[in-house]
Amino acid sequence: MFATALSVAALLIVFSINHFFPAAFPSVLFPVASGFWRAESATVGWFVSMAEIVQSKYSLVTENRKLSAEIAAQNRSMLLLSALQSENDALLRDLGRAAKGDYVLGAIMARPPVSPYDTLILDIGSSDGVAVGDKVYAEGDVLVGDVSDVFSGTSKVSLFSTPGRTMSVLVGSSTVATEATGKGGGNFVLTLPATTPLATGALVRLPGVKPHTFGIVDRIIVDSTDSLQTVLFRSPVNLSQLEFVEVDRTPHK
């Protein structure tokens, strides 16, 4: 009986510390855990390269041809994209609205589905100039979340797809901002009037001078009796396979 009471009291104390001082445990435990996470990344990387070595040569040649064709097709699209990007940058510079980003690369130590809360743990922290509220980008231009907690050598990123988190977005060619709600795992939901023209694959952007890709429309549910349509969209990056992200350290206003 005494042991039970003691255990309950100890758990209450631990819970209270974590509830009232949320940075207390992570600041002590992250330096220990990050050693394990780094070791895990190295071990998994070794196993993956070993698995690649034992793959059959035929499948490698086939994959090589397929990838070469894809790269050639993407290079053609990139020519147009880089021309448009340069034109956009020049226009913004002329208008005095050039976006100056101060990016730092961070390796992801823990990600969903290990994290039940749609958070990322990065190997960069306050010692690298990261601050709470810094925006986090994946694969260059895709905005995935913002920094919610910072420790000396690690930081916690809250993804925008966190269940229940809301964001103001622009869907397709529309210039009317609408509210999207996170559903976890890079998925979102929003509602629009049923009369708004929209197709699967439409781009979802964030309002701002420099548009950032936010998501791609995956499914549209229209009920004939309803005046609204439910739009399901997802982030274009696979969050569970991300290895690196970029953190924009530009001071926010």
Next chain:
Amino acid sequence: MRLVFNIALIVSLLFLPWWAGALLLISACMLVDRFFEAILFGILADAFYSTKFGFHGFSSAATLYAIVVFLIASSVRKRLSW
């Protein structure tokens, strides 16, 4: 048994998908008598991964899950003989 579950839960907290840890937690509470550590693992999961946005705004979901599993498992264990 208790030690094995503790090690498995530490590993799952750091490396395995959250649902694997959730299943391990149920197993541990069902098979080990008074597995109070379950609640500690819930608090640690919140400390590691939760943010102010939490899960639909609730940032202690893992702790709550651990408490519920612990209480249900304790109640079931009382009614069963292994």
